[in-house]
Amino acid sequence: GAVVSQHPSRVICKSGTSVKIECRSLDFQATTMFWYRQFPKQSLMLMATSNEGSKATYEQGVEKDKFLINHASLTLSTLTVTSAHPEDSSFYICSARAIGRESGEQYFGPGTRLTVT
Amino acid sequence: GQNIDQPTEMTATEGAIVQINCTYQTSGFNGLFWYQQHAGEAPTFLSYNVLDGLEEKGRFSSFLSRSKGYSYLLLKELQMKDSASYLCAAMDSNYQLIWGAGTKLIIKP
Numbered sequence: 001g002a003v004v005s006q007h008p009s010r011v012i013c014k015s016g017t018s019v020k021i022e023c024r025s026l027d028f029q030a031t032t033m034f035w036y037r038q039f040p041k042q043s044l045m046l047m048a049t050s051n052e053g054s055k056a057t058y059e060q061g062v063e064k065d066k067f068l069i070n071h072a073s074l075t076l077s078t079l080t081v082t083s084a085h086p087e088d089s090s091f092y093i094c095s096a097r098a099i100g101r102e103s104g105e106q107y108f109g110p111g112t113r114l115t116v117t
Numbered sequence: 118g119q120n121i122d123q124p125t126e127m128t129a130t131e132g133a134i135v136q137i138n139c140t141y142q143t144s145g146f147n148g149l150f151w152y153q154q155h156a157g158e159a160p161t162f163l164s165y166n167v168l169d170g171l172e173e174k175g176r177f178s179s180f181l182s183r184s185k186g187y188s189y190l191l192l193k194e195l196q197m198k199d200s201a202s203y204l205c206a207a208m209d210s211n212y213q214l215i216w217g218a219g220t221k222l223i224i225k226p
Binding site for chain 1: 152157161165213
């Protein structure tokens with residue numbers, strides 16, 4: 001149980017275009033999902049916390065107009081990287097926390113590797 | 118401020134034991150997590166401690182001392198596949214995870 005999927009697993013896009021990444025909890029409901037970014041040989045950096053039915057909470061330094069987050073249902077959150085640039089190339093990972101499990105573990109998706117050319 | 122400290126890199130020998138330490142400072146505390154992350158993959162959950170003491174799970178054990186703000190992950194009978202980064206994360210009073218930078222563990226034959 002507690003499986004989180006991400007789609008796509010890899011994406012290459014041209015500079016200036018937008019890319020949407022989906023994060024789904026497959027066998028549980030998640031009121032809260034988290035979006036992380038990880039550059040090579042660095043640790044996870046939390047970008048934003050996504051709550052179903054409300055606006056996402058962005059970490060300091062993360063542009064909310066560039067990284068659009070929509071948490072439309074208890075099993076789906078999307079991250080859209082708008083007007084992508086080469087410096088946005090990174091490994092994007094989502095995680096989800098089950099309802100009623102605020103102190104529980106986060107279940108991670110497999111990640112999406114974004115390359116902007 | 119909130120802070121997690123863990124060593125950047127450690128090296129150990131196959132079959133041996135290694136202990137990865139983590140110290141934390143958070144606003145409130147709701148538990149300490151350890152995750153394993155292989156290169157190019159997402160983290161996978163290893164352990165969770167919220168009470169003082171040692172939790173054993175197969176070859177892996179995790180220890181917590183809340184009064185000292187200290188945890189360690191103990192890996193026994195090391196295997197080559199244990200080569201990975203090990204991430205320590207403390208959960209604060211808002212149930213947010215504060216992540217350490219990770220410890221890269223290198224296993225040598």
